[in-house]
Amino acid sequence: MSKPSGVAARAAQPTAESGPSARVVSIDILRGLAILWVMVFHLWEDMTLFPVGDTPDLYSSFRDRVLEGRLLPALTSLGELILGQGYMGVPLFMTLSGLSLTMNAHRSGEPGILRGYAARFRRILPVYWGGVLLILAAVAAVALLQMLLDGGSYQHQWFNVRVGVLARANIHWDDVAWAMTVVPWVFRDEFSDHLTTTMVGSLWFVELLLQYYLIFPFALILLKKIGPWYFALAGVAITVAARSAYIPWSRESLQAADALRYFEFLSLFRASEFFIGMSIGCLLASRRNQVAEWVKSPLDVGGLLVIGVM
Numbered sequence: 496m497s498k499p500s501g502v503a504a505r506a507a508q509p510t511a512e513s514g515p516s517a518r519v520v521s522i523d524i525l526r527g528l529a530i531l532w533v534m535v536f537h538l539w540e541d542m543t544l545f546p547v548g549d550t551p552d553l554y555s556s557f558r559d560r561v562l563e564g565r566l567l568p569a570l571t572s573l574g575e576l577i578l579g580q581g582y583m584g585v586p587l588f589m590t591l592s593g594l595s596l597t598m599n600a601h602r603s604g605e606p607g608i609l610r611g612y613a614a615r616f617r618r619i620l621p622v623y624w625g626g627v628l629l630i631l632a633a634v635a636a637v638a639l640l641q642m643l644l645d646g647g648s649y650q651h652q653w654f655n656v657r658v659g660v661l662a663r664a665n666i667h668w669d670d671v672a673w674a675m676t677v678v679p680w681v682f683r684d685e686f687s688d689h690l691t692t693t694m695v696g697s698l699w700f701v702e703l704l705l706q707y708y709l710i711f712p713f714a715l716i717l718l719k720k721i722g723p724w725y726f727a728l729a730g731v732a733i734t735v736a737a738r739s740a741y742i743p744w745s746r747e748s749l750q751a752a753d754a755l756r757y758f759e760f761l762s763l764f765r766a767s768e769f770f771i772g773m774s775i776g777c778l779l780a781s782r783r784n785q786v787a788e789w790v791k792s793p794l795d796v797g798g799l800l801v802i803g804v805m
Contacts, residue, residue, distance in 0.1 A: 522595050529588040533700075536581020541658075553579050585700050586768040589707060593772025594779070596711055597718070601780035608712045615708045620677070623701045627674045634664050677702050699760055706762040707769045714773060723774035730770020737763045 557572035605611060634656050641652040656664040718726045741764060745754035758764050778786050790796050 519595065519598060522591055522598075526588055526591045526595070529584040529591060532581045532584035533588075534581075536578055536584065539575070539578040539581070585703075586765065588700070589703065589765075589768045590772035590775075592704065592707065593711075593769040594776035595772075597715065597773045597776030598780045600715055601777070605712060605715055611712060612708065616705070619701060619704065619708075623677060623698060624675060626698050627671070631666070631671065634666060677705060703760055703762060703765075710762065710769075711773075714770065718773055718777055723777040726777075727767075727771050727774035730767040730774075733763070733770075734765060734767040737766075 553572065553576045557569060557576050560569035560572050606614065634653070637656045638649060638652040641647075641655060642649050645652070647655075654663065654665055658664055714726075717729070721729070738758070741758065745758070749757075762769065790799065
């Protein structure tokens with residue numbers, strides 16, 4: 496019997512898939528690592544009080560220690576540099592989400608719009624609500640401990656709980672109600688003082704993910720019509736155009752905190768990450784052999800990594 500060809504042999508090999516939806520386990524692992532990166536970033540930020548996104552000092556510290564030949568301090572600086580970039584785990588997670596959704600749609604078929612919404616919202620909303628309740632429970636426990644150790648009323652200590660040393664939790668009942676709607680970032684006026692900066696500060700990406708879920712069925716139709724390359728370019732064009740129009744207008748019309756929250760938390764201003772993920776998912780699902788040819792050598796992989804970093 497003749498040996499199978501290289502392409503046939505690769506096709507016969509088992510893939511890292513499981514379950515009825517044939518999810519690719521490796522992609523789910525990468526998404527978990529992306530979220531873990533964000534989590535350790537928040538812990539590092541709270542412990543160091545380092546300004547968000549202020550990474551030039553971290554780069555220069557790493558460079559100086561390398562040039563001085565101080566290996567262990569250089570490794571410490573490299574670790575801090577990686578932790579300081581942890582906020583990039585969010586766009587990475589959203590890119591992988593677009594990739595995963597598109598691959599599942601190609602393999603199992605995309606359900607009807609309403610059925611798809613219901614299935615995806617059922618998966619994410621209970622976990623989000625559980626996260627909100629967990630934060631409430633943590634604030635309640637800290638307030639109780641402060642009351643037992645420092646005295647004063649429980650109500651006083653409830654509003655004296657601090658997040659990251661500097662900011663008070665300052666949670667009211669209307670904040671809890673807004674948190675349960677998943678959309679406080681957009682509609683809350685008390686952005687700087689209430690739950691939108693403390694209680695759901697680490698869960699804001701859920702609102703962004705739900706926006707991507709809402710546009711996914713329509714984006715998938717466009718992807719199939721124009722192909723992955725034009726679709727990725729469309730995502731970049733939408734992002735650049737929206738930001739180019741918004742930034743000059745927001746400087747004249749909005750306070751800095753309001754301008755930032757709309758810029759960061761509305762999918763219109765960051766469509767490229769999800770669209771590029773969908774394009775990659777389409778290539779992996781429908782042109783797998785072609786993609787395999789692109790990563791045959793380490794040099795090819797290195798080139799793709801350079802493009803990804805850029």
